Structure formats: C-alpha cells, structure tokens
Amino acid sequence: MSSSELEKLRVKITELDTHLLTFLAKRQQFTNQVAETKIKNNIPVRDQKREEQLLIRLIKEGKKHGLDAHYVTQLFHVIIEDSVLNQQALLASRANPGGSLTVNRVAFLGDKGSYSYLATQKYFSRRPGKLIEIGCQSFLEIIKKVETNEADYAVLPIENTSSGSINEVYDQLQHTHLSIIGELTHPIKHALLVNQETDVSKIKTLYAHPQVFAQCSHFLAELGNVEVKPCDSTSAAMLTVAELNRDDSAAMGSETGGSLYGLHAIKSNLANQKENHSRFFVVALKPVNVPLQVPAKTTLVMSTVQKPGALVEALMVLRDNKINMTKLESRPITGNPWEEMFYLDVEGNVQDGPMQQALEELQAMTRYFKVLGCYPSEEINPTKVAAVIALDGL
Numbered sequence: 001m002s003s004s005e006l007e008k009l010r011v012k013i014t015e016l017d018t019h020l021l022t023f024l025a026k027r028q029q030f031t032n033q034v035a036e037t038k039i040k041n042n043i044p045v046r047d048q049k050r051e052e053q054l055l056i057r058l059i060k061e062g063k064k065h066g067l068d069a070h071y072v073t074q075l076f077h078v079i080i081e082d083s084v085l086n087q088q089a090l091l092a093s094r095a096n097p098g099g100s101l102t103v104n105r106v107a108f109l110g111d112k113g114s115y116s117y118l119a120t121q122k123y124f125s126r127r128p129g130k131l132i133e134i135g136c137q138s139f140l141e142i143i144k145k146v147e148t149n150e151a152d153y154a155v156l157p158i159e160n161t162s163s164g165s166i167n168e169v170y171d172q173l174q175h176t177h178l179s180i181i182g183e184l185t186h187p188i189k190h191a192l193l194v195n196q197e198t199d200v201s202k203i204k205t206l207y208a209h210p211q212v213f214a215q216c217s218h219f220l221a222e223l224g225n226v227e228v229k230p231c232d233s234t235s236a237a238m239l240t241v242a243e244l245n246r247d248d249s250a251a252m253g254s255e256t257g258g259s260l261y262g263l264h265a266i267k268s269n270l271a272n273q274k275e276n277h278s279r280f281f282v283v284a285l286k287p288v289n290v291p292l293q294v295p296a297k298t299t300l301v302m303s304t305v306q307k308p309g310a311l312v313e314a315l316m317v318l319r320d321n322k323i324n325m326t327k328l329e330s331r332p333i334t335g336n337p338w339e340e341m342f343y344l345d346v347e348g349n350v351q352d353g354p355m356q357q358a359l360e361e362l363q364a365m366t367r368y369f370k371v372l373g374c375y376p377s378e379e380i381n382p383t384k385v386a387a388v389i390a391l392d393g394l
C-alpha cells in the first residue's frame with residue numbers, strides 16, 4: 001500500500017471516529033433527559049432488564065455487520081456504565097441543592113500525575129463546578145484541609161486489589177468528624193517511567209510510593225539488584241526522576257501522570273495482579289442525602305463488647321435485615337491492646353427502613369458505633385447477557 005493510500009484511509013477513519021463521538025455525545029444528552037424523567041417520576045436509575053434487551057438487540061445487529069458479540073458487549077458496557085454514573089451524579093446533585101458549588105476545592109495526595117490526582121479529575125468531571133486542585137503531602141494534611149474549610153472535599157485511597165486496605169486512611173477516618181459522601185474505583189496501571197532514552201537493564205535506582213513497590217513486588221524481584229527509594233507520592237517520584245535526568249533512574253507510576261513531567265514508559269503492566277484497581281472515598285464536612293433511586297452504600301465503624309461471638313451477633317443483624325456486606329476490615333484500637341475497631345461497607349441507604357432497623361440494633365449492641373457516611377455506589381456491575389455465547393452462534 002502506498003503512503004498516500006494509507007493517508008486517505010486514515011482520513012476516512014478519523015472522520016468516522018469524529019462521527020462516533022458526535023453520536024456518543026447525542027446519546028449522553030438523551031440519557032440526561034432520561035434522568036430528568038426519572039427524577040420527576042421517582043424511577044430507579046438502573047434498569048437491568050432494559051440493558052439486557054438493549055445488549056441482545058445490539059449483539060444481533062452487530063452480527064449482521066460482522067462484529068464480534070464480545071466486542072459489542074464490552075463496548076456497550078462502557079457506554080452504559082458512563083450513562084449510569086452520569087445519571088447518578090445528576091440525581092445526587094439535585095437531592096443536595098445547597099451542595100452544588102461553583103468551585104470544588106479538592107485535597108488529594110501528591111501533585112499532578114499521582115493516582116489520587118487522576119481519580120480526583122475523574123470523579124469531579126461528572127460534577128458541576130470548577131475543580132481547584134489542592135495537592136498535599138500526607139493523609140493527615142488532606143483531612144485537615146477539609147476540617148479547617150480550606151478544601152470542600154478530600155479524595156482518599158482506601159483499598160487496592162493487589163496490596164489490600166490502606167490502614168493509615170482507616171485510622172484517620174476513626175478520628176475525624178468528616179463524612180464519606182462518595183466513592184470511586186480507578187484502574188491502577190504502573191509503568192517504568194524514564195526521562196532519557198535508556199533500557200530496563202541500565203536502571204539502578206527506582207523511585208515510587210511504598211504502595212507501588214508493594215503492588216509490583218514480582219517485577220522488583222525479577223529486576224534484582226536495584227536500589228528502591230520510597231517517595232511520599234507517585235508524583236514526587238516522577239518529579240525526582242524528571243529533575244535528576246539520568247539514564248539509570250526511573251519512577252514507577254501511571255503513564256498518563258508521567259507524561260505531565262515529560263517522562264515516557266519503557267515497560268508497562270508492572271503490577272503483580274493484572275486487575276489492579278484502587279478504591280477511593282470522597283469525604284466532606286457534611287453528609288449527603290442519597291436519593292432512593294440510586295444504589296447506595298453505607299460505611300460504619302464499630303467496636304463490639306468483649307464476649308465470645310460478639311462480632312458474629314453483630315453480623316447476624318445484617319443478615320436478619322437482608323443487608324449485604326461488601327467489606328469488613330479490622331484495625332487495632334490505640335491504647336487498648338488486642339481490641340479491634342471494625343469497619344463495614346454495606347449495600348443500602350440510611351433512609352431505608354431495613355437499614356434504619358439494622359443501624360438501631362447495631363448501635364444498641366456495640367460499645368462504639370458511628371456511621372461514617374452513606375453515598376451513591378459507583379460499583380456498576382455490568383449486565384450479563386447469558387445469551388452472548390448462544391448469540392455468538394447466530
């Protein structure tokens with residue numbers, strides 16, 4: 001193929017891609033209108049029956065054009081997830097009219113390029129108001145910014161699919177009066193970032209946040225004799241490597257973040273687990289009101305009385321009220337050796353009858369009990385089309 005033929009084809013692809021974007025934007029306008037009708041008529045945002053019908057129709061339609069059923073399903077899972085999250089954000093902002101700010105001052109760990117920075121950008125891109133970024137050096141500093149009203153929100157990483165819970169954040173949540181008002185998950189893709197043309201074999205010093213080293217322990221073991229230098233954040237690691245400007249130093253972090261410092265990736269997918277995601281809490285001074293049409297989660301912290309089976313009894317309260325627990329974490333209580341504080345994430349809204357009943361029962365049977373927040377659930381489980389495989393054969 002001559003280069004002019006290639007150019008002509010690329011022009012056509014570019015044109016089509018632009019059309020696709022226009023159609024996606026149109027679809028978004030319609031789904032925002034759907035959200036308005038759902039607010040008016042008190043209808044739940046999610047309708048998985050409709051999603052299933054829509055997916056089956058699209059898979060069949062795709063087949064006619066020679067498109068693979070899995071490709072079509074994946075594509076529309078992303079489109080529907082975006083639609084659901086946008087609708088949820090719209091409903092949540094309507095349910096908290098005083099809470100929509102013209103500017104959102106948001107405190108997060110690190111600086112431009114850190115995973116917390118990328119998560120902050122993602123969460124607030126769906127919300128009204130201009131984003132003012134406040135990069136901080138520690139979790140304590142982030143929380144203080146909101147407590148002293150220097151920031152409206154804080155974005156805090158709480159757990160990662162490879163390295164587990166972030167204990168320091170759990171411990172800070174125990175001692176603050178801030179409320180969890182939102183959650184989000186963000187894919188964490190670590191790459192080896194350098195400032196010069198170099199090769200993995202030349203790298204002698206690695207800069208990264210300790211969590212990143214923990215999540216990439218297999219890669220580090222393979223690398224062998226390399227000095228690891230822990231940094232306060234991934235952005236601090238990127239800045240250091242950019243300033244050092246050496247061919248034997250590299251940072252570990254996201255490729256997108258690294259590009260903000262002029263770094264490029266010489267190796268990607270460094271994490272031990274392929275599916276590497278972090279979950280973040282968004283916290284604020286005041287709790288939010290989560291509309292009942294939106295799936296909600298509630299995070300609680302409690303310490304049980306010192307008697308055998310006390311935790312089991314507390315968990316039975318959830319079972320009896322048909323409340324699903326999505327996470328249970330325990331942390332030592334400072335000053336009380338061998339006593340534990342339990343953090344629970346449960347599905348449900350604090351305005352719901354069974355949830356109120358469960359909270360009352362738990363409060364009565366525990367030594368310490370506090371609701372840390374009720375917030376819209378951003379875990380959008382994709383609608384499974386049982387028929388995908390069968391339709392494959394259509």
Ligand SMILES: O=C(O)C(=O)C[C@]1(C(=O)O)C=C[C@@H](O)C=C1
Binds near residue numbers: 031051087
């Ligand atoms: O049709 C609806 O009710 C919508 O809200 C739109 C939509 C979509 O994006 O197609 C999104 C969420 C629902 O779960 C089903 C479908």
